[in-house]
Amino acid sequence: MNLHIAISTDHCPRINISANMATTVLEKPSLLSSTSGSESYRGFCNLLYVILAIGSFRLVLENILKYGLLVEFNWPLRFIKDPTNWPSVLLIILVNIFILIQFWLEVRLSRCSSRMYSFLFQMINLSSILIFPALYINHCQPNPAGAFIAVCSYSIVFLKLVSYTHVNYRCRQDLFEKKHDGIKQTKDCVVYPQNLTLRNLYYFIFAPTLCYQLNFPRSPCIRKNFICRRSAEILIIFSLQYCLSQQWILPILRTLDRPLNQYSILENIERLLRLALPNHFIWLLLFYAYFHSTLNLLAELLCFGDRLFYRDWWNATDLYEFWNRWNTIVHDFCKRHVYNPLVNQLGFSKLLGSFVVFAISAFFHEYLVSVPLRMQ
Incomplete structure (x- = not known):
């Protein structure tokens, strides 16, 4: 039995097309539209990784050709x-x-x-x-x-x-x-x-925590392979950070031969954008080297069980959520020893309690910078 599909319009005659020849039968959205239901873009991610690798290699090669090897290994x-x-x-x-x-x-x-x-x-x-x-x-x-x-x-x-x-x-x-x-x-x-x-x-x-307990959760043993991996990560990442700062950031800073207020706005923006990429890259490396490699190494040596040092801050939708997930060690300390006593015991409002936590955080950020640099 041969099935036919009839197609007709107001301006063309009725045409019978065999079902075997039809290519459009159902209503279908494009894959990149929001109604397609497709959520897998792994191929695009792989392409972006390749582009990022090529672009990074080009920047490294251009930097070495322009400035030479500036890293001091001693x-x-x-x-x-x-x-x-x-x-x-x-x-x-x-x-x-x-x-x-x-x-x-x-x-x-x-x-x-x-x-x-x-x-x-x-x-x-x-x-x-x-x-x-x-x-x-x-x-x-x-x-x-x-x-x-x-x-x-x-x-x-x-x-x-x-x-x-x-x-x-x-x-x-x-x-x-x-x-x-x-x-x-x-x-x-x-x-x-x-x-x-x-x-x-x-x-x-x-111990890698700021909150004291009489009894901490403990892991059963020390894993030697885990210690070797974390130690290698620390050595490699901190060395890479040092090389990036010497080879990438210092040449940009050395181009500043006069105060910033003597440059035009566009020149300042251009230098800030040039510094943004290496600074962001070093910041990500520092996060992994400290919060993951170093703290996990320390926890493994001490058989410390609670190793939730950070949460998925990369999925945060606002700044408040980011700071809650970025550093759970400090967040837990502030909540346990500052915010909860102020709100639950002293009767402070939640807004005032949050302000006190913010003020303490601001003090320590200023303290950690001004004291080593002897800023008076």
């Missing part, structure tokens, strides 16, 4: 031999004094001896953690790079000791109010005040 030896770096190393070592003082005061508080004075000295000690490096750097004037690492270390220790003090205070309150009668220390569970040991404190100091 920078580790220069860093060690530079006498201005050693004061920063000493400054990092001295942070242990503040840690031990805070620990001693916490032990005194657990014994209910001079609680008011011990708490006052705790606040003084915590404040000194931020004041001392500023005075030390201003006096010794170390290399800004080493000073930045030292100031970051002091800031991390400050936040950790704030959490350590806050959690032990809450445990002390629960103990005095008899909220956990019958809870005894077991092999796998530590209770207050048995947690007040140097081993427990220094495990927290080195």
